[in-house]
Amino acid sequence: MITAFATRGERLHQLDLSNHPLHEAIWIDLEAPTQAEEDAVEAALRIDIPTREDMQEIEVSSRIYREDGVLFLTAQVIASPDAREAEIGPVTFAVQPDRLVTVHYHHPRSLTYFADWAARHDMALETGLDAALGLLEAIVDRLADILEGETRQHELLAKAIFAAHRPQGKTDTLSAVLQRIGRAEAMNGKVNESLATVLRLLTYLTSTPEVSDGPCLHARQMPIALAQLQDLRSLREVAAAQADKVRFLLDATLGVINIRQSDVIKIFSVVAFVFLPPTLIASIYGMNFVHMPELQWVWGYPMALVLMVISAVVPWVLFKWKKWL
Known part of the structure; x- marks a missing residue:
């Protein structure tokens, strides 16, 4: 599916592709694109869209590279559909000087949140990197929300564990508590992985000097990227503390089982x-x-x-x- 956005004033709005060509867009989002859709974007923008297999490569050279004046960045982004377990998948940012193309095969809500926010608030979206930085900020905000939700879940787990050995405690069985701890550990691992990949992208952007082959950060964009870097480092500390909390909860649960x-x-x-x-x-x-x-x-x-x-x-x-x- 192809979704294209252009700027109207300082706000983002969705383009009707039946009336507007792709090159008018500042941000083009490809969600689980078909081969025909990939060919159409490649022909219109003259870029080589990476395949799904290329996006899943873990080498740094496969996640961050420049090709024909286009900067390709790939990060692992969490998608948490309703009533389903959260999934994580790669999102590739193909950054051109005047536009951004994103490619993904799952549905991260952070991309939708950014589109909605930019449609209701004034933003300086002049280049492809402006759109990329806005999306990365939305991803970081989404990861922070997930960590906050997990913190509340950990508190509920702690109450269930330390009440489980009392006759009038919660009705949660210890086996169910262990399953919830396993899900918490899985979620924390996904958040940590996403934080690490986004941190790698922003570190590259902020540490790379201006080059002639492709876009790079300008003076007005650098403070935004540095602020996001600081937020990411803080979130990684929170994720590390939550990993310790999950291990403590697991040890406490096993201790209660041993006491019983x-x-x-x-x-x-x-x-x-x-x-x-x-x-x-x-x-x-x-x-x-x-x-x-x-x-x-x-x-x-x-x-x-x-x-x-x-x-x-x-x-x-x-x-x-x-x-x-």
């Missing part, structure tokens, strides 16, 4: 110890020896029952006195 198992084993041990003396007495008096004086007593059987009760109560009282129960 220990309580069960303790109960079985106490029951076995309590009933051991009565079992011993019952075994002795169940031998039915001929020369066993108590067999002839009228109160022999009641005496054996009383001894069994006493031998069970005494260990119980001893355990309570020692505070082992």
Whole structure:
């Protein structure tokens, strides 16, 4: 699908491609493009759109390069559809001096947020790098929102874990808590990966001097990129702290599971110890020896029952006195 945007005044608006050619757009977004759509964009703009396989390469030389006056940047961006697990995928920014082309095969909301924001607010979108910086800022803001949401989820998880061992605690089972911790770890890993790739792009942009082969940051754009770099470093610190929190929650959950198992084993041990003396007495008096004086007593059987009760109560009282129960 091809979506094209142009500037009207200082705001962004979507172009009707049936009435306007592609070269009038400042930003062209290709979402899961077909081969025919790729060919149309390549013919109109005279650029080589990278394939899906090229976008998934992890080498720096495949994610950041210049070709025929076009700067190609690829970052991993998170998309979190409703009622589905968040996914992460590459988004390639093909930056020309006068326009930006984005290519992706999933649906990151940050791109939609940027289009909506730029349509309602004045922005200085004069070059392809202006549009790229605006999109990167929207991606960083989206990652910050995800981290904030994950922080709240971690607090709820902590309450569920530390209430799980109490009889009146939450109804969340520990297995469900473990699954939620696994999802939190997966999400944090995706956020960290996205932050790392965007940080790499901005570091390249801010550290590359002006070149003749393709666009580069100008003086008015540099403060924007440096501010985004600072935000990214702060978010990476938050993501690292959240990774430590997830590990703590996992250790705490396993500790609660061990406590529950220990309580069960303790109960079985106490029951076995309590009933051991009565079992011993019952075994002795169940031998039915001929020369066993108590067999002839009228109160022999009641005496054996009383001894069994006493031998069970005494260990119980001893355990309570020692505070082992």
